[in-house]
Amino acid sequence: MKRLISIGVSLAILLLIYWQIDFAELLQVFRQSDRLWLAVSLGMVVPLTGFTAWRLQQLMPASPDTTQGLDFGESNRLILAASSLNMVLPSKMGDIAKAYFMRDRGHLTGSLALSLVVFEKACDMLSLLLWCVFGLLLYPAKDWLFWGMTVSVATGLVLGLLLLGSPGFAQFFFKRAHQIAPKKLKLKINKLSYSWKEMHDYFWGDRRRLSLIAGTSIFIWFLHLLQIWLFTLSLRADVPFLANLALSPLAILAGLLPLTFAGVGTRDAALIAFYQPYMPAAVGAALGVLTTSRYFLPALGGLPFLGQYLKLAQEIRMSSK
Template identity: 25%
Template sequence: MLNKKHKISIIVPAHDEEENLHNLLGKLIPVLEQHIETRDFELVLIDDNSTDCTPAIVDELAKKDSRIRAVHRTDTPGFGNAIRAGFKNAAGDIIIPVMADLSDDPHDIPKLVRKIEEGYDIAYGSRFCNGGSTDGYPLSKMLANRIFNNTVGLMFGIRHKDITNAFKAYRREVLDAIGIDNIEASGFDLTVEIPLKAHILGFSSAEVPVSWYGRERGEAKLKLSENGHRYGMRLLKMFIIGNLVSLRDLFGAVIKGSWIRLLLAAIFGFLLLAGIFSFSGFAEIFEILLKVSLGYVVIACIMIFMTFILRTWRWSVLLRTSGYRVHNDTAMKSIMFGWLLNYLLPARIGDVARGMALKTTEGTPLGISLSTIVVERAMDMLTLALILMLAIFTVSSGTSLFWIAGGALVVAIGLVLGLILVYKYDRVIQDRLGGRFKSLGKSILALKSGLHNLYRNPQAIALCLILSVPIWFFEVSSIYFSAKAIQFELTPALAVLSGIVAFIAQAIPTTPAGIGVHEGTIAGVLLLFGVDVSTGTSIALVDHFARGVIIYTFGLVSAVHIGFESRVYFRTNGELYGIERNSGNISEKIWRRFRF
């Protein structure tokens, strides 16, 4: 929030706008004078290589009113160059570009300023959010606008609906952090470059509904045929730079430890897989996999995806019961991001990453996220143990696999007891570890509050336990359809048995994505019931492939979105691109590396 009295700079780029300037100021100045938020203002009129009477009109208006500043440009023309000149000449604390053709409604300016005063760094003027409107917007431009803005939102995880509208309010600090000389766009693609650079640097933003009116006089300057390629290339460049910056910060916050150890674990997994291949026969497995039915592989992928929908539902219920409501799409992206890391690294770092994702995007305390994840794990182990026992009774009551079911039950009980101990002996834990971990007290306090809320809502716990059953039904269904993909009829009971044992075995992380462990466990269990090793290994490989398709595809998309959505958190609480946020001009150091 701005603590000092602020000055508003209105920047008006004008190229051959002799028919509009007097009318614009006649409407603009009374509105600015009327509202207390905008009374201290200046108008920076940028004559951009005009060939009509615009230069003379700009000078005339500046002579009549000391609040108007005239700037004449005679070098390379372009909307972006004109706006950049306006930024350099603006003296205000809040800077707002306004189009000279009267397409922007002056009455929306105070709304943008009030949004900045609420504490946001950027206020997006949105024509397409609730309350926004357009009048006379050409159909071709409307179609291009919606396609492009939705693409930007999908790529960067921005929920605003009109990112490319030039009508925005910026705090001066935003432009100073970006560096006006670092702005590269000379045309209308500047409306993409500035907000995305601000987003990458971690500035907060909100959208304000505004009205837009079609030009009545003069010629439109934005030509789709001329600017489409520029917009596309600018978007691609910002996406590449943004990912290099945001993913480095995000992964750096959750991945600790030696990369050599991680590499050795991956090598061990592949060696284990190679050993299974040698035992079962490379040629036999290769021959089986050549006959894979892609249709059943797709069905297996759908089964895996369904588990994540149900997992999101279950986790959202636990979080909401603990006192924290989050967006369902953010919850699902956090889960996918966590599974991605579990599939990349030989440790349960993905569970911590899931909690960090919610903390950096939604502000959910890490203690709440981790406690609900532990509750999930206890529910999973309990469900797996019960399903495994039923499957064992169906196939063979005398099998030694009962020990594995018993182990799962022990793990479930241990997780619950661990939460109870933290809840009961929180002061002891803080006294012993509080000196080493400064934020431990807040985390335990949040954990206790969340567990207390869960304890008071047994209906929510019951719902989550019920949801755990279809989650694992879809998990083992993938194995069943993976068998069908290689033309092998696997009984549902054996699919359940082999799948559950494999999932329990991977509860102890040894290799990234359970490479080798997944294949070895499924093939080993099926071998006990007469399925040859090559067939069992092939089933496990198809199942593992289906899981990888879903987890790597949606996990990478989720990582990108979370990386961008967490920028405000890292700017406020951490580091940006490994540079302390108070150590000079951050953006200059960032953009200098990526100028191309």
Template identity: 20%
Template sequence: MTSGNTYFVSCIVPARNEEGNITSVIAALTPVLQSVPIIRDYEIVVVDDNSTDSTGRLIDTLAQNDPHVRPVHRTTSPGFGNAIKAGMKEARGDILIPFMGDLSDNPHDIPRLVERIDEGYDVAYGSRFVEGGALNGYPKAKMIANRAFNNLVRLAFGIPFRDVTNAFKAYRREVIDEIGTDTLESIGFDLTVEIPIKAHILGFRSSEVPVQWTDRTAGEAKLKLSRNGSVYGKRFLNLFIHGNLVALKDLFRYFVKGSWLGIILALVFGLLILAFLFTLTGFSTIFSILATVSWPWIAASCIAILFSFVVRTWRWSVLLRSAGYVYPRDILFKCLMFSWFLNYILPARLGDIARAAALKTTSDAPFGMTLSTIVIERILDMITLALFLGVASMFVYKASFVYIEAGSFVIIAAMVLVLLMIYKYEETIIRLFERRIPSIRQSLVLLKKGLDEIATNPEAMVLCFILSIPVWLLEVSSIFFAARSVGYNLSFVYAATAGVVAFIVQALPLTPAGLGVQEASITGVLMLFSVPSALGMSIALVDHFARGLVIYIVGLIATIHIAFASRWFFRKNGKSDKELDKTHES
């Protein structure tokens, strides 16, 4: 169903030596463009790109017989990209659609592209690789290269669509105007990647439409795989660097505020703790232990940590669903990894708040509701850790565990109290903070609504608690595997106890990534079990290395995806740098 709007559509047809196709292209486009109610007017901008055959004369003849055909003749710098740019400069439509001059695109797909723009999207990707799309006569070598490059783009930019390289797309006029044809650098087929990715970076909304593609029946193909491989590679690298400079800058300005001096001092503090531990345990001894590590065991540690995040994602999705909200798990996983990545580069524990904000910037999730599910997660985590410590105490009792256990229950009680205070004194809190935080009313209303929904679904809470157990079993398994990697047969109970204590201690935001704090906690606990300090320190370092490896690599990829997926949010909110500063000041 359309909105009732109608559009002036410009089809831009690049034509270099297409005398065998161009008449058929116009004949195929015309009846489709004339018969679609949503298209009130149209033009077919045919770009004669330095043709050496009769293409130019044919276009002029067609234009004399049909005022909808607009010829553009180019006599310099031939190239598919230059032809499309010239056509876009001449185009007058509300919607611009490149259409191949060899008739490989299907004109009957144009109405669906226009309808997708009418639904509110700025770019409609014509995709040959989704259900309803089709390819006929596509060369195998090009297919392999196409899929490899498209999957690389999807991974690097977080674009979910399967056919970024297809030239057959519909662009809202504003997209091309804001990008600017003069700023487009591609002269060849890499323009098919440059325009949509730049639109993605600017925050325009995109969608995907199935289309049909059929190999040409006349003329010679212009896309040569051997010539364009390096061109696509350079264009990808250029866009990736440019896109990240823009996207990550906005993302980190939104999440990271405060003095860099404080971050540096926290890092130095963590390094001083490590230096003290090395001095205490003996650097040469630790180095000799680490020189013989078993990498397969380190890989096992990394796998355990990665799977713990998979289970965390499952648990979070259950909580969100019980609160009445459903989001794709891949988005939830990326938000989760982004939050841990942020915690691993900053001393303050901003991860939980950042996770809720990331889900808002990528999926428009209500911030207050999301934060309530994360607080419940933290309560479940602390209950699980306290339970683990209680079970461990049954096997190896230490008086110091009593204090740690008591501390964990204090944290649990504090979290529950905060939720109860917010729930009971909502209006009082709103009156106190509404002038400084205008959105607080909506956030607290949604938080209460989320809590009410969760409270009516005890089965979901039971499942979340059950899922918390494998989360932390996988987490402490990393320490168990780290011990194996240095050749020490550490009891799983000891590993679990050291892990629980380390995780509880790291609730205090002292250093980025718990640097030094984690090593001191694990080493100290293992010493209680008669593990030599140098060996305990080595185990802690290997465990921390494995965690860092997973969080920095997977977290960085997730952060890049979150940054690109958030572009629409920054565009929608129109936040300039000064506006972002004001937001954080308030």
């Protein structure tokens, strides 16, 4: 039911956007786009998936009977299938299925496998916030709204770094969250707290692995933001790269709000609003379409592998009831 509501909200926002934009003008934007840059920017999905799969390999320890816990091809299939599952199942079930598969493949405990995925997602979020703060600090045209967003994003970054780097602060945070959370969320917070502690013990016991994963995550998110800037080039919009470092993460963060299906609608509206100084609304809407393709192309690529992991995800949902 929640998924149907989110799809409805996405459709409502898109209808509002396209009601205000001449659809013929939007089509004209794509007709006049630079086909070479469009191909290059869309093609970046391939190396981005590859780097993300390589990071997943480094996250997972070697199993006792193999030299490596997860081979590169298998890691790619798992990343693509998780993208597909996240599109069709609620609550990021694809990432949870990824944790269960890592448990079975690497002979890990379930909590450790979940903690590895938690750490992967935490690194992604902190890397996105890091680039956003960097871009916002250098963004020249800051009014009170952008200063407020700069402070908010920087606060989120500091809080995330404290959660990741300080076991004491993390324990205090989860304890307070448990006290004020609704009854339905208390069990999930307890599980997350336990996984977070196990993640601390695992990664802070190996500083080399910690540095490798953190550095790779920052580089991966640089490529994500570079891809969006290449989208603007393909649409023949003149957007400074440093401005893109500030604006594109804000739009991505807007898409993470739990209101819409895969961020569709909220992310599109944010792109039109934030990039308004550099492009008309029709070009901003086209940028929204291309940015959404970053999520749908990997999901399409994961369809051939979806059967195996969908069965696993269903088993997870049944066992959690």
